[in-house]
Amino acid sequence: MRSASVRPRAPAAAASDHLRLPVLLLMAVAAGLCAGSNYFNQPLLHSIAQDLRVSDAAAASTVTLAQVAYACGLVLLVPLGDKLERRGLAVGLMLLAAAGLFLSGFARSLGLLVAGTVMTGLFSVAAQTLVPMAATLSDPQRSGRAVGLMMSGLLTGILLARSVAGLLSGAGGWHTVYRAAGVAMVGVATVLWFVLPTSRNAAPQSYARTLRSLGTLFLKHPRLRSRALLGALSFASVSVLFSTMALLLAGPDHAMSDVQIGLVGLVGVAGALMASAAGRLADRGWGQQTTAACVLLMALGWGLLWLGGDSLTWFLAGILVVDIALPGVHISNQNVIYQLEPEAKSRINAVYMTTYFIGASSGSALGALAWRLGGWSAACAFGATLALIAGAALWNDQRLARGPTPG
Structure with a gap:
């Protein structure tokens, strides 16, 4: 009605x-x-x-x-x-x-x-x-x-x-x-x-044709691939934290209740503020620098989280830094990919977000495995490694942004 x-x-x-x-x-x-x-x-x-x-x-x-x-x-x-x-x-x-x-x-x-x-x-x-x-x-x-x-x-x-x-x-x-x-x-x-x-x-196009065009866009735009990979690696890194933080905080070192663990999550609301700031910086032509700073923050955050294994203060500092870094990378990525083919924003977004969440699910699964094999230290090492690999993906994207080298 x-x-x-x-x-x-x-x-x-x-x-x-x-x-x-x-x-x-x-x-x-x-x-x-x-x-x-x-x-x-x-x-x-x-x-x-x-x-x-x-x-x-x-x-x-x-x-x-x-x-x-x-x-x-x-x-x-x-x-x-x-x-x-x-x-x-x-x-x-x-x-x-x-x-x-x-x-x-x-x-x-x-x-x-x-x-x-x-x-x-x-x-x-x-x-x-x-x-x-x-x-x-x-x-x-x-x-x-x-x-x-x-x-x-x-x-x-x-x-x-x-x-x-x-x-x-x-x-x-x-x-x-x-x-x-x-x-x-x-x-x-x-x-x-x-x-x-x-x-x-x-x-409207047919459903089959719309789905086929997603692959076409992925193959057509190198920077869609590079930024999607960067997003996937970044979200994978943070998902290691998402899948293991409750196990750490509820464990003997912190012995926190569900309510207390939930309140710890409030620290991450600062990430929403970073998303807005990252968008404004990208509009001013600082997108690449913003992305680089956020990838660096993500790696730094894992060092703080490792120290947080037996210190709530360090853990809170680490989760704050990581939750600021991820939205910064994400919004900067979207600023780049939406300019590749403006008339195909929805489909480009579908390609990017699919890759983004594949990274998240992989990070969660491997993070849980790292926890099972080596506890919090192994989870932190794996999360930091993913952040460093994201840095390599950003370097490749910067190379693509500069275009082919003359000669």
């Missing part, structure tokens, strides 16, 4: 048809909720392992599965935004993600938790359909502001997810986190259905 004022948009829509700030804010909240849903489990791993009577490593596997499922959704579902009606697609994906959250929230075995985690990860890519939708339906002169607002909501959701999960778990157990998030997802999706206008690509 739709109100009479909601109608398909013509290319030259009147100013009154553009999305208003309250609607954009709601879309930003939705994007943050969708993205954050894949991070609720990170401070809860020890509690999940104890409650379901599985090993810490088995519980940590849900972090990897969430990111693998999200990467699959980026490839298989996000391109549908160029083919299907966007409002229905976004709301439908959110409701399916909510179903996954409820499945996790009522899980009494690792198998059901895995199923709920995969379902939530796959369909929470609704966030990546809302971002281009905001740009399409906003005033063309303010589309950059709209996308910036959406990215701020998305990043804040990711950064706050760990803290909210820890607090809710302390109040009612780890199941409460997923149940509350499922209710919130259904509520936000319902409101979006009534406030968003319908929107459809005027000349």
Whole structure:
């Protein structure tokens, strides 16, 4: 059911048809909720392992599965935004993600938790359909502001997810986190259905052709490949932290509760501020320097985290530095790739984000393995190694940016 004022948009829509700030804010909240849903489990791993009577490593596997499922959704579902009606697609994906959250929230075995985690990860890519939708339906002169607002909501959701999960778990157990998030997802999706206008690509391609074009773009643009690799390595490095920090903080050296672990995650909110600063620096022509500084910070952060094995002060300093560095690299990467082929931003974003989350899932899996083989020291060594390899990827990107050497 739709109100009479909601109608398909013509290319030259009147100013009154553009999305208003309250609607954009709601879309930003939705994007943050969708993205954050894949991070609720990170401070809860020890509690999940104890409650379901599985090993810490088995519980940590849900972090990897969430990111693998999200990467699959980026490839298989996000391109549908160029083919299907966007409002229905976004709301439908959110409701399916909510179903996954409820499945996790009522899980009494690792198998059901895995199923709920995969379902939530796959369909929470609704966030990546809302971002281009905001740009399409906003005033063309303010589309950059709209996308910036959406990215701020998305990043804040990711950064706050760990803290909210820890607090809710302390109040009612780890199941409460997923149940509350499922209710919130259904509520936000319902409101979006009534406030968003319908929107459809005027000349949609076939689904198969859209998917094929992703590979074409990847092969066509060397800097898309170099920046995607840089993003993947950076996110892999930080994902080593995501998949092991709860195991360290809940262990004998720190003996922290889920609530305390969640509060530690609040330190990372500073990363959202870095995203905005990185965007402004890139606009001023400092993108390469910003990326280099953030990669260096990431490597430095792992040194601080290693010292944090038995010192909470050093650990907090390390997580602050790492959570500042990752958004800085990510926003700088997006600034570069969006300029490669402006008319294909959505598909270029799908290629980049898919690679980005493949890196995340690989880092989580290998980080859990490093923890199992050598504890916190091994995890820190592996995370730092990935940061150094990201530095090599940045060097290659800088070479491509300069172009071929004369002679």
